[in-house]
Every structure is written in structure tokens, then in C-alpha cells.
Amino acid sequence: MLPFQISKTSNDLAPLIWNSFGTIAVLLQEIISVYPALSPPTLSPSASNRACNVVALLQSLASHSETRALFLKADIPRYLYPFLNTTSDAKSFEYLRSTTLSVIGALAKEADTEIVDFLLEGQVIPLCLRVMETGRELSKFVATYIVKRIVLDDIGLQYICATPERFFGLASVLESMVIALEKEPSARLLKNIVHCYLRLTDNNLALVALRATLPEALKNGTFDHLFIDEPATRGYLQNLLENLAAPDGEAPHPGPGPAAGGASHPGSGPAMGGSPGGSSEAGPSRVRR
Numbered sequence: 311m312l313p314f315q316i317s318k319t320s321n322d323l324a325p326l327i328w329n330s331f332g333t334i335a336v337l338l339q340e341i342i343s344v345y346p347a348l349s350p351p352t353l354s355p356s357a358s359n360r361a362c363n364v365v366a367l368l369q370s371l372a373s374h375s376e377t378r379a380l381f382l383k384a385d386i387p388r389y390l391y392p393f394l395n396t397t398s399d400a401k402s403f404e405y406l407r408s409t410t411l412s413v414i415g416a417l418a419k420e421a422d423t424e425i426v427d428f429l430l431e432g433q434v435i436p437l438c439l440r441v442m443e444t445g446r447e448l449s450k451f452v453a454t455y456i457v458k459r460i461v462l463d464d465i466g467l468q469y470i471c472a473t474p475e476r477f478f479g480l481a482s483v484l485e486s487m488v489i490a491l492e493k494e495p496s497a498r499l500l501k502n503i504v505h506c507y508l509r510l511t512d513n514n515l516a517l518v519a520l521r522a523t524l525p526e527a528l529k530n531g532t533f534d535h536l537f538i539d540e541p542a543t544r545g546y547l548q549n550l551l552e553n554l555a556a557p558d559g560e561a562p563h564p565g566p567g568p569a570a571g572g573a574s575h576p577g578s579g580p581a582m583g584g585s586p587g588g589s590s591e592a593g594p595s596r597v598r599r
Contacts, residue, residue, distance in 0.1 A: 340360070351396065351400065365412075378420070397444060421459060442454055501546070504546045
């Protein structure tokens with residue numbers, strides 16, 4: 311179970327929190343009270359646990375269909391971004407980062423272009439890239455999942471591939487993660503990494519760049535032992551390698567499995583020379599009108 315999958319038993323919690331007079335203000339006061347302990351890093355385990363309990367309540371708002379839009383409109387996720395901007399490897403900070411990422415993951419899970427726009431405007435990708443580089447396995451997994459969900463949306467892919475700095479910033483982090491996985495394998499983390507790479511091949515310029523920069527470990531069978539119980543990951547990698555080997559002009563090969571909801575952004579068109587005819591998810595991209 312992903313850390314941002316809220317139990318069905320708490321289905322009525324989010325509306326109750328949102329509609330209870332003064333509750334949101336109190337929760338935000340709790341969040342803000344932690345800021346002084348972020349820099350210099352003096353966050354105690356008890357303070358971290360208290361903050362994480364508050365963040366978990368906010369996660370219920372991000373997950374619930376009745377409160378999600380209100381949660382975004384009130385700009386509440388931005389109160390949590392300072393937690394992702396920390397670099398201390400203390401457990402108190404790692405716990406707070408992973409819990410905060412679960413809120414963002416709950417939003418990204420919806421594959422809604424409006425949510426993707428919100429996350430891009432809030433510079434969530436640079437924050438996630440930092441966690442992907444420096445975090446522990448759980449926070450790396452959730453941060454990579456968030457980035458994957460963003461690039462599955464056409465506007466997210468366009469954003470990443472709009473400049474060389476953005477593309478190579480992501481590609482560099484993914485490469486370092488692949489190298490790290492050679493020493494400390496993680497099947498679930500590898501799945502998100504490979505899926506990110508596969509989606510990037512939907513953009514023509516990114517496809518060309520990846521032909522020269524894809525880590526050798528993804529080509530030589532280093533991770534074959536991780537695919538025994540992960541046929542989807544094996545399929546993603548096979549399609550990725552086929553896309554990279556295909557002659558110029560051929561449409562990228564779609565990935566296996568049901569569509570995960572990569573949405574087309576109205577009027578965005580293919581990004582940076584991206585292929586107009588393909589998505590790394592099976593089936594056509596869902597067009598929002």
C-alpha cells in the first residue's frame with residue numbers, strides 16, 4: 311500500500327475537518343510552529359511526530375473528492391513545502407519529509423491537469439529531485455512517484471522537456487538513483503524510475519538525449535532479478551529499450567498495462583518536438599475539455 315492511500319474508514323474525516331470552525335487555522339498554526347526548527351535543524355522526534363500527525367490530517371483533505379479542490383484553492387500545500395526543502399538525514403526530518411510527500415502524492419495520484427499545473431507552479435519537481443537524491447528509500451519512492459505522475463500528464467512532460475536544464479536535471483538524478491540501486495536494489499523504486507524514462511521517450515529531443523545517457527545498468531540485465539515478481543517493470547524497460555533503438559521517425563512504443571490517467575493539456579501540443587502520436591501508457595491520453 312502506498313503511504314498516501316487513506317483508509318476507507320476515514321472517508322468522512324476530511325469533510326468533518328474542513329467544515330469544523332477554526333480547525334484548519336489551528337492545523338496551519340501547528341505547521342508554522344515547526345518552521346524555526348527547520349534551519350538550523352533542531353527538530354526533535356516528539357515535535358516531528360506531532361507535525362506528522364497534523365500533516366496526516368491534511369493528507370485526508372488532499373485525498374477526499376469533496377475537499378481536494380478546496381484544499382488547493384486555499385493554497386494549503388504551500389505551507390508544507392518548507393518541510394521538503396530540508397536536507398538533514400535525521401530520522402525526525404526524514405519522517406516529516408516522507409509524510410509531507412504523501413500529501414503531494416495523494417494530489418498527484420488524481421492525474422488531473424489542474425493539479426499538475428498547481429504542483430508545477432509551486433516548484434514541486436525541484437523539491438522532489440532533492441529528495442530523490444538525498445532521501446531514504448521510502449521518501450525516494452514517493453518523490454519519484456510524484457515526478458512520474460507529473461510527467462505522465464502532457465503539460466508535465468512539456469515542462470520537463472522545455473529546457474535542457476530541466477531535462478538533464480531530472481535525467482541526472484534518475485541516473486544517480488539507478489547507480490545507487492546496483493548496491494541497494496529496490497523493485498518498487500526501479501519501477502517508477504523506468505516508467506519515468508519510458509515517458510520521457512514520448513518527447514523527440516528527450517528520446518535522442520536518452521540514447522546517449524541511459525545508464526548502462528538498464529541495458530545489460532543488471533536488474534533482471536528484480537523483474538521476477540514485477541512483469542510490469544520488465545515490460546516498461548523492454549518498451550524503453552525498443553523506443554531508444556527505433557529508427558528516427560517511428561512513433562514511441564506504448565507501455566503495458568491500463569492507462570494511468572496521463573492527461574492532455576488543452577492546447578499544449580507536443581512538447582519540444584515530442585511525438586504527437588504516443589504516450590508511454592497504453593491507450594490514448596485523456597483529453598480534458
